[in-house]
Amino acid sequence: MKRLLSIIGVITLLGTSTTSLVACNTQYSEDELKKEKEKNNITTKDGILEWISPQEKPFNQVDNKWYFIVWRGDKNDNWKIIKYKYERQGLLEEYNNFILSINNQKELYIFKKQGLIGFSTKWNKNNDYFKLVYRWNLDTTEPNLVIDNDGNVKVNGE
Template structure:
């Protein structure tokens, strides 16, 4: 009887550990109401109505990179948990994998995923030594991405910066 209880206990522990591990890497999915609320909450604080109305916070579940839209995207990211946040702008103008930015031993990459039954573009942070890739929206224990914004007009504005706390601001304000 003790042996049976021991085996059942071990199976329970393994099942719980595996479930927790899988749950850590799952991307957050928002309801339409939650997504609308988050978009409003993450609007840039600016007096410029043009920027306020056309700079949109994007959630990973929206899969914005699966089609070329020729829009500018602003990514707030870091290579390591000890690095400062940085902001970089790129144009979604081709469906080719491309390196967007580098910091220390890390690169921000616009990446094509071609796995069995899964084909899509996404943002990843990769170490130059080829170690783990960290995908936008997946929780890997370290937060490599703080925010992604899309500029919904065809112009190159706005000029965005980060303040000392890593918050996105308009440069001239």
């Protein structure tokens, strides 16, 4: 019985992850990406927080830059912001039964622990679990981001 449940679990995980990859692997054109960056970049008194798209693959190279990841574990949860200096892959944050991480393939994803079977979702442009990712490209003190009552990401105090 345990073996049967394990096989069913593996089939479910493979089917889910393959479906997610095929269904959500759309990318911005060069013009669309430029417009999205202009629209979503945040100008601060010290510099610009650069909006990052998944297709740019920012985690392919360890760059020691600060990243701000706006995410949530469940569709009904409030958005959370994590500030992370990208020095290595691995666990970024754990919240309830959700784990935010950069995996060995250098992809940002959320994993939900559910007993023997887990659920994972990868960062892509159409996603209910990741709202935005920003990178601070300067060596100066990085800003602190907050989420206002309308769900907008802003620099604290500006």
